Amino acid sequence: MYLKYGSASFPLNLPSHRLAGVIEPALDLPSTSPREIISRALDxxxxxxxxxxxxxxxxxxxxxxxxxxxxEIYLPLLVERLNRQGIPDKDIQVLIALGIHRSQTSHEHEKILGPLYGRVKVIDHDCDDPRNLVVLGKTGNGIEVSINRRAVEADRLILTGVIGFHYFAGFGGGRKSVMPGIASRQACMASHFAVLNPLPGSGKNPLATTGTLENNPVHHAMLEACAMAKPAFIFNTVLSLDKRIIAAYAGHWQTAHEAGCRFYQKHFAYPVDSKADMVIVSCGGFPKDINFIQAHKSMEYASQALCDGGVMILLAECRDGFGNETFFNWFQHKRLDEFEAALRACYEINGQTAYSTLQKAQRFKVILVSRLSSHQVESMGMMPATSLDEALNMAEGMLPEGWKVLVMPEGGSILPVCR
Structure with missing residues (x-):
């Protein structure tokens, strides 16, 4: 077995009696083409x-x-349906849900729109432009919902995106197109802040977790915001590990999304009988391990299959470092209570990811195989290694007699779930 690392891979050499299982999706790829899948959903x-x-x-x-x-496949088919209704290209705009991300280049717009590029107007959302933001109201937990003016003033608003696991909103897609997708910076931050329990020192809400929608405070804040935006409908895809469209859901912004989440849970959650002494997890190679913030998703999912105090070997090249210039600064806080207090005082989404990283680094013994320096890895509470073999040698002295290992070749896409 080979495990991906950046653009390369490492061979995994383990005695068969040590292997408790390989966590992979139970998924048969559909025989229908992506265009057929999209057309059926639009029907x-x-x-x-x-x-x-x-x-x-x-x-x-x-x-x-x-x-x-x-x-680039579904937008042209969607616009074709609108054209049939007598709505010309000039009356259609594509709004890129950047959240707090950077603006897109012309080349990136072309990749997103495909054949539509140059036909319909495309605009990047700007979370910091008050002139193009409109306040719609407040959620039950006090978040002021301010979203893009073009979305508010449109006669019809359509949300599109992709469904997958999200480590504290439960699932991506659906309502996330509104908040954080086209919301103000303040609303983005506040919606993510809901991951913490209300009282200082009470830590992360256990219901704000991967694959959970029921009573998830982050999800519910996003639902309220989406309801205020009044979308006409959503169109969401589900992708295979190689990024092929394997399913699509269209219809009411909440019920169609929930149906897609059920499909995703069924095919991308992996039941395990018991947690292992060690989990070896690859993010799936480049670009899934391009930086540590992206790799954290695999770390989070792998932790669901690992005994407390167990060993995790995380293969994440991180050729672009951390993925955000302020991320590493958060690790000046070494105690979780101190870290949480700092996060509540000055909340950052990347700070939340850093906090989640330190939680796992202190709960488990994490060996990180990456390009990051030893100092950087150790500052995050983990142990550095330069290869899978080196990591396995390090792990051997930390494991109990009779240890077993679970292997996750595509750690950012599969969620282990204990029976």
């Missing part, structure tokens, strides 16, 4: 599209380049 909400009228202005929200969705 499901044709009754909604039939209510669109000539002269109406339509805004379609879609994800930025950091989240591949298959947009």
């Amino acid at each position: 499901e909400c044709q009754a909604i599209i039939a209510g669109f009228n000539p002269g109406e202005k339509v805004v379609i929200v879609t994800s930025d380049i950091t989240r591949y969705t298959g947009s």
Whole structure:
């Protein structure tokens, strides 16, 4: 077995009696083409599209380049349906849901829009531009929902994106296109802040976790914000590990998303009978391990299959370092209570990821195989290694007699779930 690392891979040499299992999706790829899958999903909400009228202005929200969705395939098919309703290209705008990410280049716009590039207007959301933000109201937990003016003033708002696991919102896609996708910086931060329990020192809400929607405070804040935006419908894809569209869901912004989440949970959650003494996890290679913030997702999912005090070997090249210039600064805080207090005083989304990293580094023995320096890895509470073999040699002295290991070749896509 080979495990991906950046653009290369490491051979995994383990005695067979040590292997408790390989965590991979139980998924048969559909025989239908992505275009057929998209067309069938759009057929499901044709009754909604039939209510669109000539002269109406339509805004379609879609994800930025950091989240591949298959947009270059589905956006042209969606616009074709709108054209049939008498809505010309000039009355359609694509709004890129950047959240707090950087603006996109022209080349990135072209990759997102595919054949539509140059036909319909494309705009990047700017979370810091008060002139183009409109306050819609407040959520039940006090978040002021301020979103992009174009989305508010459109006659019809369509949300598109991709469904996958999210480490504290439960799942991506659906309502996330509104908040954080096209929300103000303050709303983005506040929605993510809901991951913490209300009282200082009470830590992270255990329901704000991967694969959980019920009673998840982050998810519910996003639901309230999305309801205020009043989308006409959503279109969300589900992708295979090699980024092929294998399913699509269209219709009511909440129920269609929930149906997609159920499909994703069924095919990308992996039942394990018991937690292992060691988990070896690869992010799946480049670009999934391009930086540590991206790699953290694999670390989070792998932790679900690991005994307290167990050993995790994380293969994450991190050729672009941490992925954010302020991320590493958070590790000046070595105690979780001190870290949490600093996070509550000055919340940053990347600070939340750093906090989650330190939680796992202190709960488990984590060996990180990466390009990061020894000093950087040790400052994050982990142990550095330069190869999988070196990491295995280090782990051997930390494991109990009779130890067993679970292996995750695509750690950022599969969620282990204990029976």
